[in-house]
Amino acid sequence: MSTTAGQRSRPQRPTIISVAEHAGVSKSLASRALRGEVGVSQEKRDRVMRSAKTLGYRLNSAARSLVAHDSGVLGVVLNDIGNAHHAQIVNGIEEAAREQGLRTLITHGARHAHELVHQTNTLLEMQVDGLIIASSWMPVETLTDLGQELPTVVVAHLENPPAQVDVVASDxxxxxxxxxxxxxxxxxxxxxxxxxxxxxxxxxxxxxxxxxxxxxxxxxxxxxxxxxxxxxxxxxxxxxxxxxxxxxxxxxxxxxxxxxxxxxxxxxxxxxxxxxxxxxxxxxxxxxxxxxxxPQAAMGKRALTLLLDRKTNPEASPVRDYYTPELVVRASTSA
The missing domain is CATH 3.40.50.2300 (Response regulator)
Incomplete structure (x- = not known):
């Protein structure tokens, strides 16, 4: 929205996302640090507190006291929304979501870790019930934090997937x-x-x-x-x-x-x-x-199933589902 002459635009209030980005941590870690929860190192807690003070952030006591509830909305984070591989995964996720009466919010970060984190923080700010991340570029520390805060499933190959997330991938x-x-x-x-x-x-x-x-x-x-x-x-x-x-x-x-x-x-x-x-x-x-x-669509459907399973059974062992790919031979290798 533009402002006319003589008007002053109202300064934007800092959010938990801006604090997290200023401190160089995930939104979930910043939230836990500000709430004084355990599981946050003193160094990171101090960093978050300094950022909050610098930005003038004030923790909303009303929001802090809200009881957790289901929004019926799931977040999906992709590398590239224009990539056909990711499009097929999304098709599978959305088909399974519709069958469950759920909605999805989709965003992408173009293979840049900082942008993936930013987009994920935005979804968290929108109170999604869980996350499906189709990217192997998300920092492991961020995945760990996300998995501790809400059900998180990664649809990508990870070298060392953290125990806090479930994984669906192709071998x-x-x-x-x-x-x-x-x-x-x-x-x-x-x-x-x-x-x-x-x-x-x-x-x-x-x-x-x-x-x-x-x-x-x-x-x-x-x-x-x-x-x-x-x-x-x-x-x-x-x-x-x-x-x-x-x-x-x-x-x-x-x-x-x-x-x-x-x-x-x-x-x-x-x-x-x-x-x-x-x-x-x-x-x-x-x-x-x-x-x-x-089988991208099948992987997307499986990811949504795992996310819902994790919601009902958060203490279950982490799942590692790997699909066996098949070579489809066509004319580019055989005359």
Whole structure:
């Protein structure tokens, strides 16, 4: 809202979110520190108190005394709302939520940990009953705090998931191993894994590719490139450096296919390409894309079930559900 001449805009009152961000902690930890609860280190408690004083934050006694209640709303946090993999997960979550008469609030943080934390804090401020986080970029400390405050389920591969959250994920090591085995069975020897990030997910996939290739006497290449700079990929294609590629997702595979066409590399005769996620895009490309299938919708539904189970049984042991992916072979690896 704009202000007219002669009017003064009312200064914004600091919130628990602004205190948390100023102190560099999660909203849930800031809340516990301000309420004097146990489980917060003295160093962090002091940091939160200093931030609250600096910002002029006053704890709302009325809000502090409210009895917890169900809002019927669940928060969903994604890396990228435009990513087809995440869209399928959301479809599963929302279908299961509708069956339970629940609503969802969805936000995304674009693979930036600070933005993911900020968006999550916003959902907490809106009093959601639980969180489903489809990202492996959320800081472990934040996940621990969230799991202590409300039911939290992560739909992503985590290297060391904290005991306070439940996890639903695809077995990335097994999926990437199957992809590497397929290329090697086709006689491909110059293999590479192309990825835009080295998240826990990509690390697990690289481990599967490297491990299986190594047993076959092959040393695969790891190419980590940015979304803005495709030059390393273009150069590798122009040099005919590879005859078999596995990409971090179908979208990356689509860009590699385009670059292959531009550099005169024939797919699959000269270069076999495998994507990941088996999104609808895989069947729209030419040639159709071989891809590792993850049951994203089923994972989303399972995440919501686990969240509701955690609400009714908060002391249960943490759940670790891993789905076995399947390789769907199409024309990009077989003539």
């Amino acid at each position: 990335d090591f097994t999926g990437s191993t199957a992809a590497a085995a397929h290329l090697i069975a086709l006689g491909r020897r110059r293999l590479a894994y192309l990825t835009r990030s080295m998240s826990a997910t990509s690390k697990a996939r690289w481990a599967g590719i490297h491990g299986h290739a190594h047993t076959a006497g092959i040393e695969p290449e790891l190419l980590h490139f940015t979304s803005e700079d495709l030059a390393p990929v273009r150069d590798g294609l122009a040099e005919r450096r590879w005859d078999g590629l596995i990409t971090n997702n179908d979208q990356t595979a689509a860009e590699v296919l385009r670059l292959a066409h531009e550099t005169g590399v024939e797919v699959p005769n000269e270069l076999a390409i495998i994507g990941y996620d088996n999104t609808p895009l895989a069947q729209l490309l030419y040639p159709n894309l071989t891809s590792v299938d993850q």
